[in-house]
Amino acid sequence: MDNQTIFHLNPSGKFIIGGPMGDGGLTGRKIIVDTYGGWGAHGGGAFSGKDCSKVDRSAAYAARWIAKSLVKAGLCKRCLLQISYAIGVVDPLSLAVFHFGTSDRTETELLKIVNDNFDLRPGAMIRELKLKQPIFQRTAVYGHFGRKEFPWEQVKQLKY
Numbered sequence: 001m002d003n004q005t006i007f008h009l010n011p012s013g014k015f016i017i018g019g020p021m022g023d024g025g026l027t028g029r030k031i032i033v034d035t036y037g038g039w040g041a042h043g044g045g046a047f048s049g050k051d052c053s054k055v056d057r058s059a060a061y062a063a064r065w066i067a068k069s070l071v072k073a074g075l076c077k078r079c080l081l082q083i084s085y086a087i088g089v090v091d092p093l094s095l096a097v098f099h100f101g102t103s104d105r106t107e108t109e110l111l112k113i114v115n116d117n118f119d120l121r122p123g124a125m126i127r128e129l130k131l132k133q134p135i136f137q138r139t140a141v142y143g144h145f146g147r148k149e150f151p152w153e154q155v156k157q158l159k160y
Contacts, residue, residue, distance in 0.1 A: 008086045008089055008093065011086050011087065011088040011089050012086075012087040012088030013088070052126050052131035052132060052136075053122060053126070055083075055085045055122055055125075057131075058122055058125040058126055058129070058131055059083050059085065059092075059120065059122075059125065060144070061125070061129055061131070061144070061150075061151075061152035062083075062118065062120060062125045062128075062129065062152065063081040063083055064145055064152045064153070065118075065129065065151075065152040065153075065154075065155075065156065066079075066081055066114055066118055067079040067080070067081055068152075068153065068155050069117075069155045069156045069158055070097075070110060070113070070114070070158070072155040073155075073157075073158045073160075075103055075105060075110060075113065075158075075160075076099040076102045076103035076105075076110065077099075077102035077103070078099060078100045078102045079097065079098070079099055079100075079102075079110075080097075080098040080100070081095070081096070081097060081098075081114075082094070082095070082096040082097075082098070083095050083120060090121045090122065090123075091120070091121060092120050095111065095114065095115070095120065096111065097110040097111045097114055113158060113160045116159065116160070117156065117158050117159060117160075118156075128151075129151045129152050130151050131151075135149075135150065135151075138150075
């Protein structure tokens with residue numbers, strides 16, 4: 001922390017309605033199955049049943065898209081993204097890239113490539129990944145990842 005540190009204390013105002021009613025979905029539904037069976041870290045928020053405006057869902061898809069794009073570009077062989085949001089704040093509060101020693105670049109260099117190639121604001125993720133299209137019913141079986149039919153499974157050509 002320094003004098004540039006920004007503290008966000010409940011930036012959206014009152015938070016008095018929680019659970020499915022406040023989150024627009026079935027919170028907690030098969031979160032491990034929906035992600036990576038426990039390999040990929042997650043904050044515990046579910047995305048099945050939530051609309052695409054919830055970053056639990058849209059940012060999970062974007063993280064997959066980014067990681068696949070970094071690996072496909074040969075920038076690393078293994079990748080984990082950490083993205084943190086606050087309700088009411090459009091940009092991520094933090095973003096980190098971990099390559100587990102599988103890259104000849106530093107994680108800071110990979111982070112710059114991510115920032116230069118991807119817009120992680122909710123509206124931008126929804127637009128880029130076409131999340132307003134009627135695709136979510138297909139995620140109800142066989143999971144959300146590893147199926148070429150989904151936009152987040154299509155790698156992006158990176159500029160670096």
